[in-house]
Amino acid sequence: MLKFSxxxxxxxxxxxxxxxxxxxxxxIYQQRLKCSLVVSGEEALAAAPFLEWLATKYEKKLVxxxxxxxxxxxxxxxxxxxxxxxxxxxxxxxxxxxxSVLLEQLRNLMRLEHLSLRTEKTxxxxxxxxxxxxxxxxxxxxxxxxxxxxLAHLAVDRKVAAATQxxxxxxxxxxxxxxxxxxxxxxxxxxxxxxxxxxxxxxxxEEVKKILGCxxxxxxxxxxxxxxxxxxxxxxxxxxxxxxxxxxxCLSIRHGKxxxxxxxxxxxxxxxRLSMHLEGIRRLYDKDRREGVPGVWxxxxxxxxxxxxxxxxxxxxxxxxxxxxxxxxxTTVRRxxxxxxxxxxxxxMAVARSGxxxxxxxxxxxxxxxxxxxxxxxxxxxxxxxxxxxxxxxxMIYTHVATRNKLGVTSPADSL
Numbered sequence: 182m183l184k185f186s187x188x189x190x191x192x193x194x195x196x197x198x199x200x201x202x203x204x205x206x207x208x209i210y211q212q213r214l215k216c217s218l219v220v221s222g223e224e225a226l227a228a229a230p231f232l233e234w235l236a237t238k239y240e241k242k243l244v245x246x247x248x249x250x251x252x253x254x255x256x257x258x259x260x261x262x263x264x265x266x267x268x269x270x271x272x273x274x275x276x277x278x279x280x281s282v283l284l285e286q287l288r289n290l291m292r293l294e295h296l297s298l299r300t301e302k303t304x305x306x307x308x309x310x311x312x313x314x315x316x317x318x319x320x321x322x323x324x325x326x327x328x329x330x331x332l333a334h335l336a337v338d339r340k341v342a343a344a345t346q347x348x349x350x351x352x353x354x355x356x357x358x359x360x361x362x363x364x365x366x367x368x369x370x371x372x373x374x375x376x377x378x379x380x381x382x383x384x385x386x387e388e389v390k391k392i393l394g395c396x397x398x399x400x401x402x403x404x405x406x407x408x409x410x411x412x413x414x415x416x417x418x419x420x421x422x423x424x425x426x427x428x429x430x431c432l433s434i435r436h437g438k439x440x441x442x443x444x445x446x447x448x449x450x451x452x453x454r455l456s457m458h459l460e461g462i463r464r465l466y467d468k469d470r471r472e473g474v475p476g477v478w479x480x481x482x483x484x485x486x487x488x489x490x491x492x493x494x495x496x497x498x499x500x501x502x503x504x505x506x507x508x509x510x511x512t513t514v515r516r517x518x519x520x521x522x523x524x525x526x527x528x529x530m531a532v533a534r535s536g537x538x539x540x541x542x543x544x545x546x547x548x549x550x551x552x553x554x555x556x557x558x559x560x561x562x563x564x565x566x567x568x569x570x571x572x573x574x575x576x577m578i579y580t581h582v583a584t585r586n587k588l589g590v591t592s593p594a595d596s597l
Contacts, residue, residue, distance in 0.1 A: 188257045192337050194372075195249075206250040252372040256333035280312045283323075286360050295480070298509065299415075307352035325365050328353055333372040346374040381548040383582045388537050389549060395531040402451070402458060403500060403524060404531075404546060406432070409448035411550035411568050413438065414525070414543045418518045422459060423495035427452055434569065436480055443569045459499070466497045475515045477501075478508060551579040 185207060189200045210231055231251065235244050287308055291301045314334065315327040335341045335349055357363045384392070389408055396404055407417050416434050424433040430447045437443060447455070476491025477498060483490055490496055498518040506517045525543055532541050539545075547568070554564050565576040 185254060185257050189253065192253075194253060194337055199246075202246065203250040203253065206247040207254045210247075210251055210254070249372070252333070253337065256330065256337055256372050280309070283312070283360065284308060287356060290359055292510065303348065304352040304355060307349045308356055311349075311353055311356075323357065323361055323363070325357070325363060325367075328357060328365055329368065329371045336372045336374040341374055343374040343376040380582050381578065382539050382541055382545050383552045384537070384539065384541055384545055384549045386553065388535070388539070388541075389546070391535040391537060392528075392531050392541070395534040396527065399458070399500060399519070400524060400527040400531075402454060403519070404528060404543070405448070405451060406455075407543065408546040408550055409451060410445040411547050411564075412445065413547060414521055418498075418500055418521060418524070420499040421495065422462070422497050422499055425455065425459070425499065427456065437569050439569075439571065441569060441571075443566065445567045462497065462499065462501060463494065465501060466494055469516060474505065475513050477516060548579070548582075551576065552583050555579050555583045 186200055186204050189195055189203060190197070195203055213231055213234065232244060232248055235247055239247075284305060288301065288305060291304065296304075311328070311331050312323065314331045315323055331353070332346060332350060335346050341349075354365065357365055393401055393404055393408075403417055406412065407414070410432055412432070412434065416437050419435070420432065421435070424435060425447070426433065427447075430449060430452065431444045432447050434443050434445060470492065476489075476493075477496055479487075479491050479496065498516070500519045501516050502519050505514050507514055508517075528543050532539075551564055551568055554567075555561070561573060561576055561580070564579070565573050568576060570576045
């Protein structure tokens with residue numbers, strides 16, 4: 182039988198010098214349970230009453246450590262206490278015939294609720310991984326116990342990032358609530374992936390110029406638009422011709438993150454280049470109409486409500502792909518926008534050629550846009566609206582990486 186202390190050593194979830202403290206918290210927890218009316222079953226692992234009692238006697242950081250110890254103990258007891266399994270074992274996702282009906286129901290519901298294709302793929306992938314994990318456990322199947330064990334497995338064995346565990350949690354919660362109609366409780370015992378504060382990578386104006394100078398054509402235009410308006414990659418690729426307003430020098434972002442619309446700026450020095458680009462796109466649009474290519478994809482049920490909208494010029498992509506592709510939902514052969522990976526690959530090559538050593542991605546241009554506006558003295562609320570953040574605290578992170586904030590604070594070392 183694998184001891185709890187050995188489990189902590191093998192998983193490397195806590196520092197070696199803290200293992201004794203974690204074991205101590207579990208011992209106190211078990212002693213407390215013996216004095217409680219709750220003595221067995223799933224309820225015996227509930228951590229909330231114990232932590233509430235602990236908060237009256239110890240300072241906050243010790244209560245946090247105790248909570249983590251109880252979460253790991255819960256997973257240890259459910260998974261390794263009797264079987265002595267290898268904590269490093271990885272469950273490979275495989276879809277069995279018995280899972281097909283459940284996955285098909287999940288897919289149909291997401292399409293009925295008009296979830297994005299990316300969300301659909303992500304949720305289905307997590308569902309397949311979870312069903313494979315649950316199928317190898319004694320009580321196989323999608324049970325609340327296996328739900329919590331899978332989340333702990335991601336944090337303890339797989340050591341995924343906190344954002345990855347949260348993504349899995351949202352996907353499986355959707356599965357349990359909307360398809361299986363099974364309530365999930367007792368999540369305070371689930372081991373959480375470690376979170377930390379990370380500052381975004383920021384490029385200087387000179388570094389942005391170097392990278393853009395190593396790009397050309399449509400790739401350079403897209404990168405400049407993203408930097409000039411703080412767009413996300415998908416928001417740039419999803420632009421329609423009707424979303425460009427040359428009269429007001431702005432871009433309308435439709436169905437952005439969180440299914441929200443907003444407006445952002447279009448740089449003055451991009452107006453002529455973008456106008457010439459759209460003239461070439463208009464010729465491609467006319468070519469598709471002459472050849473009878475089906476209209477572009479439309480969000481929601483617009484394609485059914487307005488039958489001719491898909492073939493209207495205003496709905497055509499600002500950055501269409503050179504080749505036709507198959508719509509994965511309807512199997513219709515139509516023209517889609519530029520594929521994200523092709524543009525990301527071009528940007529990565531430009532970064533390498535420019536000599537910039539920072540780990541810059543396309544999204545770094547959005548971070549740089551916000552930071553450079555802060556350095557110019559624009560107020561945080563305006564930047565929040567341009568970026569489309571729901572909470573201003575998300576925008577505030579850029580104040581930590583700005584070279585000079587609005588107060589003009591400089592390092593005391595500058596006077597040496």
